[in-house]
Amino acid sequence: MNEDKIKGQWKQLAGKLKTKWGKLTENDLKVAEGDREYLAGKVQERYGIAKEEAKKQVEEFGRKL
Template sequence: MNQDTIKGQWKQLGGKLKAQWGKLTDDDLKVAEGDSQYLSGKLQERYGIARDEAEKQIKQFEKTNNLH
């Protein structure tokens, strides 16, 4: 993720992130604040998926929401 863009839009993206990944908590999103590595780790933890799958899903989210 483009860290500057994401941090600037983080609050607006929170709803979309929770819609995409409902197991993420508000605290997860607050701590992440645009940090894709942290978000990837939380996706792995919450969904029991591999790192490469979590990163793939994040990249798809970025593409879908024009964040690249």
């Protein structure tokens, strides 16, 4: 899914993101608002995984949409 579409549908996507990564806070999602780099950083931080793994998970999530 491209960046413009993600930003346009962010509220709907935030629910799906919260389902996938329940440790993300509402504030994390509000600040991320379509920013994949920020989102990957928060996934990395909240789940204690490597940066590349977090980026991979976020990219895979985006492709499935």
